[in-house]
Amino acid sequence: MHLTRYRPVSPLDEYIEFLWCLSDGPTHSRERILPSGRTELVINLGADHVDVLGPHKSVQRCAGAVVAGPYTHSFDIDASKHAAMLGVHFKPVGAQALLTITPAELRDCHVDLDRLWGAGVARMRARVCEATTPAERFRLVESALLARLRPELAPRPVIAHSVKALQAGACHPPIGQLADRAGISHRQFIKDFTTTVGLTPKLFGRIQRFYRAVRGIDSAIQPRWAQFAVECGYADRGHMIREFQSFSGLTPVQHLSRKHLPTKDDHVALAA
Numbered sequence: 001m002h003l004t005r006y007r008p009v010s011p012l013d014e015y016i017e018f019l020w021c022l023s024d025g026p027t028h029s030r031e032r033i034l035p036s037g038r039t040e041l042v043i044n045l046g047a048d049h050v051d052v053l054g055p056h057k058s059v060q061r062c063a064g065a066v067v068a069g070p071y072t073h074s075f076d077i078d079a080s081k082h083a084a085m086l087g088v089h090f091k092p093v094g095a096q097a098l099l100t101i102t103p104a105e106l107r108d109c110h111v112d113l114d115r116l117w118g119a120g121v122a123r124m125r126a127r128v129c130e131a132t133t134p135a136e137r138f139r140l141v142e143s144a145l146l147a148r149l150r151p152e153l154a155p156r157p158v159i160a161h162s163v164k165a166l167q168a169g170a171c172h173p174p175i176g177q178l179a180d181r182a183g184i185s186h187r188q189f190i191k192d193f194t195t196t197v198g199l200t201p202k203l204f205g206r207i208q209r210f211y212r213a214v215r216g217i218d219s220a221i222q223p224r225w226a227q228f229a230v231e232c233g234y235a236d237r238g239h240m241i242r243e244f245q246s247f248s249g250l251t252p253v254q255h256l257s258r259k260h261l262p263t264k265d266d267h268v269a270l271a272a
Helices: 120-130 134-148 157-167 175-182 186-197 201-218 225-231 237-248 252-258
Strands: 002-006 016-023 030-033 040-044 049-053 059-063 065-068 075-077 085-090 110-112 267-271
Touching (some): 002 134, 016 134, 040 049, 040 120, 059 065, 065 120, 085 134, 120 134, 157 175, 157 186, 157 201, 175 186, 175 201, 186 201, 201 237, 201 252, 237 252, 252 267
Antiparallel strands (some): 030 075, 030 267, 040 065, 040 085, 049 059, 065 110
16 A cells, blocks of 8 residues: 655645545455544545445445545445545645535535536546656646635634644643634634534544544554543543544454554554
8 A cells, every 4th residue: 555645835735734645555345434523535546436335235426536524423435446546635624715615514424526616527537547646646636726725715713723722632622711712602603613614613622532542542552541541631441432432433442453454544444
């Protein structure tokens, strides 16, 4: 598996964390994508579709260029059918200025990119697929993003600052405190935050705590679970286990047992 990351040029770097390109992807049959609190634009460089696996063997077939909104739970894909992919990993507050739709409207769903950008998507995807290097593919997608950037849809600074506060560490500031800093009422703050990010402040904070714990497990050899849970901001080990099961369907120990299998960040291999 070969994964390349690229940080976009200014001003796109205000809205996007990174672009990524995957080739020679894993061949295991099922892979779980964990919630991160972010929106992602994904292009299949092979087949002209992206399949999302649902319960009871159901499959949602999306176009070859699709946007996944901020999810409140995990979802599965057949990794063997998505072995060559390119993606745009938006910042939690960055998607609307480039997609012209709020993350709240994308929550827990996949939307074909041509519904947002129009007929030019097929031509853009074809050029990206024809390119022979990740660098060339990044330039093509970067150009398409720059052409569609609408700075007037950029997030309010107070919401962006609140997002950073919830990402900063294991101990999150109270929502009331964030609202006071923003200079707006508690109710208005929650409404503005949810529209901009796609998740309520409380849920976003929970997902960021889970996200940090996942990264901690991925870099650990054998965590001392009780201590690890507290360091991640959980009340105790039981609290961490419940949150892991809620967001991923796995326990921390089950996640640890799968980390040796090759996957992209925030993905977990479920079957060989």
